[in-house]
Each structure stands twice: as structure tokens, then as C-alpha cells.
Amino acid sequence: MSSLVGFLSLVIAIGINFYLFLSRYIFRFQKQKFNLFIRFSSLLTLLSFFSLMYAYVVSDFSNYNVFQNSHSNKPLIYKISGTWGNHEGSMLLWLSILSIFSFFFSFTKNIDESFQRLTLIIQSLLHILFGLFIVFTSNPFLVNSILVNEGLGLNPILQDPGLAVHPPILYGGYVGYSIVFSIAIAGLFQNTDDEWLYVAKKWSLISWTFLTGGIALGSYWAYYELGWGGWWFWDPVENISLMPWIAGLALVHSLMMVRGEQAIKKWIVFLSILCFSLSVFGTFLVRSGILTSVHSFAADASRGIFILLIFFIVTGFGFLVFLLKEPKKSNALNLLFINKVSALVINNILMIIATLTILLGTIYPIIIEVLYNKRISVGGPYFNLTVIPIMIPGFLLMSIAPILSWQTNKINNSKKYVLAFIVLSVLVLIQSYFLDFNTWGFVGLLLGFWIILASTIAIFSSYKIKINIKFLKIINPHVAHIGVGIAIIGITCSSVFQNELDFNLNEGDKFIVNGKTVLFEKIETTNEINFQSLRGKFLFDIEKNQSKEIEAGKNYYPVSKMITSEAGILHQWNKDIYFILGDQKNNEWFVKVLINPFVSFIWLGVIIMMYSGLIAVSRR
Amino acid sequence: MNRIFILTPLIVLLVICIFSLVYLLSGKDPNKPPSALLNKDVPIFESSSLYNSKDIIKTKDIKNKKTLINFFASWCTPCKIEHPLFFEIRKKYPELYLLGFNHKDPSSDAKKYLEDDGNPYDFVGVDSDGLIALEFGVFGLPETYLINEDGKIIYKFMGPLTMDILKNEIEPLL
Numbered sequence: 001m002s003s004l005v006g007f008l009s010l011v012i013a014i015g016i017n018f019y020l021f022l023s024r025y026i027f028r029f030q031k032q033k034f035n036l037f038i039r040f041s042s043l044l045t046l047l048s049f050f051s052l053m054y055a056y057v058v059s060d061f062s063n064y065n066v067f068q069n070s071h072s073n074k075p076l077i078y079k080i081s082g083t084w085g086n087h088e089g090s091m092l093l094w095l096s097i098l099s100i101f102s103f104f105f106s107f108t109k110n111i112d113e114s115f116q117r118l119t120l121i122i123q124s125l126l127h128i129l130f131g132l133f134i135v136f137t138s139n140p141f142l143v144n145s146i147l148v149n150e151g152l153g154l155n156p157i158l159q160d161p162g163l164a165v166h167p168p169i170l171y172g173g174y175v176g177y178s179i180v181f182s183i184a185i186a187g188l189f190q191n192t193d194d195e196w197l198y199v200a201k202k203w204s205l206i207s208w209t210f211l212t213g214g215i216a217l218g219s220y221w222a223y224y225e226l227g228w229g230g231w232w233f234w235d236p237v238e239n240i241s242l243m244p245w246i247a248g249l250a251l252v253h254s255l256m257m258v259r260g261e262q263a264i265k266k267w268i269v270f271l272s273i274l275c276f277s278l279s280v281f282g283t284f285l286v287r288s289g290i291l292t293s294v295h296s297f298a299a300d301a302s303r304g305i306f307i308l309l310i311f312f313i314v315t316g317f318g319f320l321v322f323l324l325k326e327p328k329k330s331n332a333l334n335l336l337f338i339n340k341v342s343a344l345v346i347n348n349i350l351m352i353i354a355t356l357t358i359l360l361g362t363i364y365p366i367i368i369e370v371l372y373n374k375r376i377s378v379g380g381p382y383f384n385l386t387v388i389p390i391m392i393p394g395f396l397l398m399s400i401a402p403i404l405s406w407q408t409n410k411i412n413n414s415k416k417y418v419l420a421f422i423v424l425s426v427l428v429l430i431q432s433y434f435l436d437f438n439t440w441g442f443v444g445l446l447l448g449f450w451i452i453l454a455s456t457i458a459i460f461s462s463y464k465i466k467i468n469i470k471f472l473k474i475i476n477p478h479v480a481h482i483g484v485g486i487a488i489i490g491i492t493c494s495s496v497f498q499n500e501l502d503f504n505l506n507e508g509d510k511f512i513v514n515g516k517t518v519l520f521e522k523i524e525t526t527n528e529i530n531f532q533s534l535r536g537k538f539l540f541d542i543e544k545n546q547s548k549e550i551e552a553g554k555n556y557y558p559v560s561k562m563i564t565s566e567a568g569i570l571h572q573w574n575k576d577i578y579f580i581l582g583d584q585k586n587n588e589w590f591v592k593v594l595i596n597p598f599v600s601f602i603w604l605g606v607i608i609m610m611y612s613g614l615i616a617v618s619r620r
Numbered sequence: 621m622n623r624i625f626i627l628t629p630l631i632v633l634l635v636i637c638i639f640s641l642v643y644l645l646s647g648k649d650p651n652k653p654p655s656a657l658l659n660k661d662v663p664i665f666e667s668s669s670l671y672n673s674k675d676i677i678k679t680k681d682i683k684n685k686k687t688l689i690n691f692f693a694s695w696c697t698p699c700k701i702e703h704p705l706f707f708e709i710r711k712k713y714p715e716l717y718l719l720g721f722n723h724k725d726p727s728s729d730a731k732k733y734l735e736d737d738g739n740p741y742d743f744v745g746v747d748s749d750g751l752i753a754l755e756f757g758v759f760g761l762p763e764t765y766l767i768n769e770d771g772k773i774i775y776k777f778m779g780p781l782t783m784d785i786l787k788n789e790i791e792p793l794l
Contacts, residue, residue, distance in 0.1 A: 270629070273629075274629070277633075281636070284640070288640075288644060290640065290643060290644070304640075304644045305641070305644055305645075308637060308640055308641060308644065311637070312633070312637045315629075315633050316630065316633060319626075319629045319630045319633065320630065322626060322629075323626045323627065323630065363636060363639070366639055366640065366643050367639050369643065370639050370642050370643050370646070563697065583695065
């Protein structure tokens with residue numbers, strides 16, 4: 001029953017959007033009525049989504065999708081998250097989020113009515129495309145042809161609280177760019193005043209903040225669930241989320257500097273189209289099964305071709321409009337040797353080069369395989385050697401950008417900054433010299449600290465400290481940059497100064513980690529609701545009274561016959577001690593311990609960046 | 621000049637879409653990378669039996685018969701999953717020569733594994749240092765190769781075999 005409701009509401013919602021699309025040409029109606037239709041179709045799409053969720057919650061195995069991806073033994077939270085833990089459901093989630101964005105956009109006040117309507121019509125067009133994709137190739141409401149009373153279970157690796165919320169948040173970013181895309185295209189068609197830029201700014205900030213959160217959650221999950229001790233692997237799925245993120249960052253910065261210059265407006269339109277195109281391209285790469293990862297649920301050529309078609313239509317349409325309808329002429333760009341505008345332009349160029357570099361590395365294997373029938377993989381070494389050096393000058397500029405002036409070459413308080421930079425460099429050099437010197441470590445630490453220091457100086461020297469929302473908004477760019485600085489320190493330390501220790505141990509053995517004695521207490525196996533767990537229990541720092549217990553091990557999921565590794569992590573503010581339990585051989589357990597310095601700084605930095613995103617969105 | 625700049629994204633889009641489309645239509649499976657060895661002669665190898673180190677198998681010993689070569693190890697969980705299928709193959713195709721290569725495994729572990737789960741192979745060759753796997757270009761265990769009577773590799777599969785793969789891809793070649 002719920003499946004029927006879900007399917008019908010999905011189809012009716014697509015029908016309404018089709019009607020709205022036609023309304024531009026045939027049936028014209030009032031704004032009020034138009035907005036009501038948009039909201040109604042959004043609610044229907046949500047109804048469809050919640051019907052599917054309901055089928056998951058009550059374990060309705062007469063729905064084929066539920067049968068394939070759920071199990072009655074699963075805890076409730078994974079029944080709910082199971083709704084989007086599969087291809088069909090996640091595409092429905094995608095469509096629902098698209099609807100939510102249209103829904104809220106229809107409430108935007110103080111903008112030109114026909115502009116708002118055109119934006120929503122483009123959203124309707126996207127809704128139709130993705131809706132048809134779901135109905136024809138990925139219908140989550142198919143009826144199970146056999147009678148069963150048990151399902152096949154959710155991929156165990158996805159049964160994790162962080163991962164339960166990762167897709168909705170990530171999609172909030174990906175799909176959020178659809179509204180930015182629609183706004184930009186509508187802006188091109190209408191060629192009105194610059195009002196749309198301010199609307200676009202708000203939505204691009206929202207999307208970027210969601211995307212940041214989604215990527216960070218995925219990355220944090222990889223850190224503790226995959227058990228490899230790292231948090232970023234330059235995996236194709238990570239790359240395709242990073243591309244719209246960097247392009248989105250460029251977009252947000254461009255929107256900040258817009259002062260009615262034509263060149264910048266063009267650039268903003270280009271970035272708006274690019275962000276959403278990259279999001280759809282990412283969806284295509286993952287869903288078509290061209291890239292294998294935990295995200296490619298099922299490879300199906302017809303789906304791949306359908307999404308490729310959507311990608312081609314959306315991107316082609318976007319860039320074609322961009323080609324034919326240039327923004328109207330206005331002021332020239334105020335570029336000086338070193339002012340805010342030129343710094344932002346350089347940073348934008350660097351970000352786009354970084355995005356293209358990642359794009360090349362991601363699609364290169366596909367091109368090579370088509371041309372030479374050979375499989376190659378492009379991994380960490382390529383990206384580390386190309387992307388990081390491209391970003392470094394950008395980071396340098398970022399540290400001083402907030403103190404540059406818009407109109408002149410003057411740098412306020414330049415002496416103070418030069419002095420601070422020299423002192424800091426010497427300090428970091430001395431610190432690096434006494435620890436084992438590493439060029440990347442030195443560069444990363446210097447950059448990170450310098451960005452934090454410069455931004456802090458800027459806050460304290462330029463403004464009177466007050467605690468109110470207006471003040472928070474004024475210093476917001478600096479705060480965002482402090483977040484980046486903190487993240488850079490975390491990234492540098494955890495990758496360059498990571499330390500690895502290997503042990504072969506019997507139960508009861510003691511060993512030394514980081515100067516502290518650790519006891520390998522015992523191995524314990526237990527039966528949980530839907531898995532069996534094997535845990536090695538470790539007591540860290542047993543010489544102290546308050547020794548800390550760490551559990552590392554594996555879970556075995558009998559339904560899907562899969563083993564997942566569960567790293568044991570002791571979080572301290574300045575380092576994570578990361579335990580991985582390996583296999584047993586000759587009665588000895590292989591235990592790997594990684595010491596990851598300052599990992600927590602990465603997450604802290606990300607949280608600060610997201611906070612800044614939210615503050616920037618909030619109204620004055 | 622300006623036009624060319626604006627046209628670039630469209631050209632890039634077209635190139636990406638064409639390559640992706642060709643890739644999709646060619647029916648390539650990311651789990652099955654193209655093998656440089658396909659339709660080439662089986663690599664030259666020499667390996668002693670797991671049970672009797674004097675019993676040696678060489679490339680020329682598998683000439684003139686269809687051979688299924690399977691790389692496995694006792695520590696490899698997916699190998700355990702596909703293991704029962706070899707008994708099916710054994711039963712259905714008694715003519716087919718089943719050659720197992722035990723990869724980087726202590727012989728005691730390997731023997732115990734084959735004792736517990738049964739030994740479907742006609743010959744179990746030892747590849748303790750992984751050199752034979754290297755010659756075959758093994759990516760990860762398990763991996764299975766079908767060799768025809770002329771000693772050419774006609775099929776390769778990475779990962780655990782399934783009934784579907786056996787029925788749809790291997791049986792037509794037998």
C-alpha cells in the first residue's frame with residue numbers, strides 16, 4: 001500500500017512539474033497559483049520519499065527494494081537510513097532534496113517575479129529529468145514477485161551512524177547547486193539587474209556548507225571504519241565530491257567581490273553552471289558503475305546512459321545559454337597589483353586549475369581504457385604532487401586577502417604583518433629542525449600558523465571587539481580562514497608526521513606506545529543483534545590509575561557474509577592513537593598502532609568553516 | 621578569442637560524454653579489468669606439489685587439455701566462499717584440469733585448509749613467494765584463469781566465482 005502511495009505521488013509530482021514547465025508557454029497563471037503548485041509538487045515528492053521510508057521501517061518485504069536492502073533484525077536507525085542506502089532510494093532522496101530547495105526558493109521575497117518564476121521552471125525541468133530517471137530505470141516501488149518474510153540486509157559497511165546522515169547532508173550540497181544553476185540560467189535569460197547575484201550568494205553558501213559537512217562526515221567515516229588509518233585516499237568518489245566543493249568555494253568568493261563588473265558576472269555564471277554540472281557528473285560516475293567504490297550499488301548500463309544523457313542535457317544547456325546570452329555590459333574589473341579583487345581573481349584561477357587537475361586525474365583512466373583497453377589507476381601520488389602545489393600560493397594569498405583594500409594597493413598595518421611573519425617562520429623552522437625536518441611539514445605548518453596568525457591580527461587590529469551578530473558577520477571571513485588554517489595544521493601533521501608501529505602479541509602482553517605502557521588484555525567475541533563482533537581489548541597507560549580502554553576488532557555480518565573492520569581510536573586533543581586488530585597467526589595477534597598527530601584539528605577546522613558558512617547565510 | 625574561451629566547456633563536455641558513452645556501451649565491467657594476457661600464451665611456470673615437493677608441474681604439462689587455474693590461499697576469505705563451486709565444476713566437467721596455486725601460504729595452513737574444506741584440485745602447486753602470481757598478473761586473491769588446449773588464456777576472473785559467472789561466462793567457453 002505504502003509503495004503504491006509512494007509511486008503515485010512521485011508520478012503526480014512529475015506531472016505537476018511538467019504542467020508548470022508548459023505554463024511558461026501555454027497556460028499562464030498567477031504567481032500565487034504557480035507557487036502553490038510548486039509547493040504542492042514538493043510535498044508530493046516528500047510524501048513519496050516518506051512512503052518508501054515507512055516501507056523500510058515496517059520491513060515491508062513486498063517492496064522489492066526493501067527486500068533487497070533491508071532485514072527485520074536491523075536497528076531502527078539503519079532501517080531508516082536504509083531508505084537511501086541503495087541506488088533507487090538515494091535517487092529518490094536526491095529528487096526530494098531538489099523539491100525541498102524549490103519549496104524554500106518559492107518563498108524568496110523581494111525579487112523580480114518573472115525571474116523567480118523562471119528559476120522555478122528550470123528547477124521543474126530538472127525535477128522532470130531526474131523524476132523520469134527514477135521512474136524508468138530506478139523505481140524503488142517495484143513489487144516483489146515472490147512472497148518472503150525476510151530481507152537480504154543492508155551492506156554492513158553502511159551500518160554506521162555517521163554514514164546514516166552522510167548522504168542527506170552531501171546531497172544537500174550537490175542538489176543545492178541546482179538552485180544556484182537555475183538562478184544563473186534565469187539571470188542570463190532575463191538579463192535583468194544584479195539582484196540575482198545576491199540571491200545566488202545565499203544559496204551557494206547554503207550548498208557549500210552542506211557539501212562541506214557531507215564530505216567531512218564521509219571522510220571521518222573512512223577514518224574510523226575502513227581501518228586504514230587515513231582520512232583521505234584520493235579515491236574517485238572523494239575526488240568527485242571535492243571538485244564541486246572547490247568550484248563552489250571559488251563561486252562563494254566571486255560572489256563576495258562582485259561590484260557589478262561584467263567580467264566577474266560572466267565568471268560567476270560559469271562557476272554556477274560548473275558546480276551543478278560537476279555534481280551531476282559525480283552522480284553519473286558513481287551511479288553508472290564506471291567507478292567502483294562503496295557507493296556503486298549496482299552497475300547497470302541503461303542507468304548510466306540515462307544519467308549521462310541528463311548530464312549532457314543539463315550541462316550542455318547551461319553552457320549553451322552561457323554562450324548565446326552574455327551578461328550585459330557594465331563596469332570593468334578593478335584590478336590592481338595587489339588589492340582584494342586581484343587576490344580573489346588569482347585565487348579563483350588557482351581553484352579552477354585545481355578542479356581541472358582533479359577532473360583530469362579522475363577521468364584519465366576512463367579515456368585510457370577506452371583508447372588502449374588497458375586499466376591504469378591514478379591515485380594519491382598524482383594528486384599530492386599536482387593539487388597540493390597548486391593550492392599553496394592560494395593559501396598564501398588567503399592569509400593576507402582580508403587585510404587588502406578594495407580600491408588601492410595599500411596594505412594596512414603592513415609592518416606588523418611582516419614582523420609577525422618573520423618571527424613565525426623562525427619559530428616554525430626551529431621547531432621543525434628539532435623534530436625531524438620535512439619540507440612539506442615545514443611548509444604546511446608555516447602556512448597553517450601564518451593564516452591563523454594573520455587573520456587573528458586582522459580581527460584585533462581592525463575592529464573593536466563586540467559580541468553581537470553584526471560583529472560576528474564582519475569578522476566572519478577571518479574566522480573562516482582561521483578554520484582553514486587549523487585544518488591545514490591538522491592535515492599536515494596527520495599525514496607528514498604519522499607514526500606506525502607493528503606488534504605480534506599474545507593476550508596479556510604489554511607493549512610500549514608513545515612512551516606509555518599498553519596492556520593487550522584479552523580477545524572477546526560477542527553476538528550482537530545483526531552481527532558477531534570480535535574485539536581486542538587494550539588498556540592504555542596502565543601505570544596510571546585512570547588507564548583508558550580501547551577496543552579494536554572486526555564485525556562479521558552473517559546475512560551478507562561480510563567482515564568490517566572497526567578501528568579502536570583513543571582521541572586526545574593533540575593526537576589520535578589508532579589501533580587496528582589484524583589476523584591471528586600461530587596464536588599471536590597482529591596489532592598495528594598508528595599515532596596520528598592533530599587529526600582533531602581537521603574536524604575542528606571543518607566545523608569552523610561550516611559555522612562561517614552559516615553565519616554568512618544568516619541575515620544582517 | 622572570447623568565444624573560444626566560452627566554447628571550451630562545451631567541447632570538454634562533448635569529449636567527456638563521448639568517452640563515457642563508449643565506455644558504457646562497450647560493456648566494460650570495473651570489476652573485470654582488461655587483461656594484457658588475454659588470448660596470449662600462458663606464462664611459463666614451474667611449481668612443486670603441495671603434498672610432494674618432488675612432484676613438479678610445468679607449463680608444458682597443461683598443453684593439450686583445457687585447464688582452469690585458480691589462485692587461492694588459506695588466509696583469503698573470499699576464496700573460502702568460492703571454494704565449493706570447484707566441486708561443482710569437478711562433477712560437471714571431469715575432463716577439465718583443475719590447477720590450484722597456493723599463494724603465499726605456509727604449507728601446513730594450506731594443507732589444513734584443503735583438509736577442512738576439501739580438495740577439488742587435480743594438482744595443488746606451491747607459489748609461496750608469489751612469483752607465479754606475478755607472472756600471471758594476479759591483482760588480488762582469488763583469481764581464476766581458463767586456458768584452452770593451445771595453452772592460451774581465454775578467460776580471466778578477479779574475485780570469488782559465483783554460480784552466475786560460471787553459468788554465463790565460463791560454461792560457454794568449455
